[in-house]
Amino acid sequence: MGDSATASQPMAPADSAAIAAAMAASDSALAEAQNPGAASRAAAANRARLELGVAMPKGYFDWLGTIGYRRLLLTDTRFQHWLQAEGMFGKKAYLSEGAVGVGWYIRPLALWRPAWKIRPVVEGGVAGYIVVQFADIVGFEDWSSHARGYVKGHAVAGFETDLSSRFGVAVRGRFTIPASRPLDYAQLVLFLR
Numbered sequence: 202m203g204d205s206a207t208a209s210q211p212m213a214p215a216d217s218a219a220i221a222a223a224m225a226a227s228d229s230a231l232a233e234a235q236n237p238g239a240a241s242r243a244a245a246a247n248r249a250r251l252e253l254g255v256a257m258p259k260g261y262f263d264w265l266g267t268i269g270y271r272r273l274l275l276t277d278t279r280f281q282h283w284l285q286a287e288g289m290f291g292k293k294a295y296l297s298e299g300a301v302g303v304g305w306y307i308r309p310l311a312l313w314r315p316a317w318k319i320r321p322v323v324e325g326g327v328a329g330y331i332v333v334q335f336a337d338i339v340g341f342e343d344w345s346s347h348a349r350g351y352v353k354g355h356a357v358a359g360f361e362t363d364l365s366s367r368f369g370v371a372v373r374g375r376f377t378i379p380a381s382r383p384l385d386y387a388q389l390v391l392f393l394r
């Protein structure tokens with residue numbers, strides 16, 4: 202009689218969660234045993250990528266073409282650390298501008314959801330740039346140019362999704378400090394692994 206009374210009592214929510222977690226761990230271990238190295242191959246595929254994009258900045262230019270390379274350097278207990286090298290080019294009327302930059306970005310693991318189909322991206326970092334501007338002098342067969350280097354801090358938010366195992370799309374906005382404009386950059390990127 203004691204056994205039937207115990208069997209009819211519903212499971213506590215904590216027990217249900219523990220059983221679900223154990224089943225998920227078991228499924229993961231079984232998948233790894235059936236396909237050894239799949240998880241490490243997936244992680245390796247996401248370590249580096251080439252990004253081709255277009256950006257709509259605030260300011261003089263209507264758009265910028267961008268090309269970048271991102272590499273995951275380190276994952277610690279709280280953050281992923283990314284290195285990004287980027288080139289940008291814009292042209293409007295008589296003014297052309299090109300820039301190259303290298304930045305270190307930190308992404309909090311608490312906000313990163315790699316299992317989601319559409320993943321939120323929140324990261325911050327610091328980057329150094331060298332910018333070169335060329336101006337055609339109207340009415341003359343001449344041009345003028347100048348170059349400048351600077352370091353800025355960035356906060357980036359957006360999302361990304363995979364189109365296939367090798368290609369994906371990211372949309373992100375960038376807030377820059379110091380800057381005279383609050384949101385200085387919105388970018389659409391096709392990334393290739």
